[in-house]
Amino acid sequence: MPVAEIHLIEGYSDTEKTRLGRAVTDAIRFVVPAAPEAITVMLHERKPGQYMRGGTHRSPAPALPDPALIVRQYLDAMEARDLDAARAFLADGFTMTFPGAAPMTTLDALIAWSKPRYAFVRKSYDGTEAFQGAEGAVVYTRGTLSGEWPDGTAFEGIRFIDRFEVTGGKITRQDVWNDIAEVKEHP
Structure with missing residues (x-):
């Protein structure tokens, strides 16, 4: 039972997060012989003020279109x-x-x-x-x-x-x- 945890800056829509969860599930299935219902994907969101890279607060990049x-x-x-x-x-x-x-x-x-x-x-x-x-x-x-x-x-x-x-x-x-x-x- 694979479990994948992803940390994101807040700002992605529910539709975009669903696309991400499905893509991660598919990526896992490409390597691990697990049924989709056996794969757990957890998304953890952080407010932009709770995230820094290089000493600077960041905003999320826009999601790519499908x-x-x-x-x-x-x-x-x-x-x-x-x-x-x-x-x-x-x-x-x-x-x-x-x-x-x-x-x-x-x-x-x-x-x-x-x-x-x-x-x-x-x-x-x-x-x-x-x-x-x-x-x-x-x-x-x-x-x-x-x-x-x-x-x-x-x-x-x-x-x-x-x-x-x-x-x-x-x-x-x-x-x-x-x-x-x-x-x-x-x-």
């Missing part, structure tokens, strides 16, 4: 073709790579590349996983695609996996894997 939520909001904006909203989630230097394409750096390039491939695509999600990587968060989404080919024929059930890197609350990279080419070639 990277899985950032990715889903971006993908929802893309599906709705709200490109301005989608662009707001992207960092300077953003790159994306899709099957059979060179890396792209703008949503306009993606739209131009995809136009002869399909009229539109919708995603159904089977899961989203997020974890801390070396430079920022890594988020995977997976599920199936449905939509319409350029000739108006419907398609569905095409597998996909998207991998995102999120740093400082912005998406820096997107890598996409899917079976569109295989399904289109052999319907």
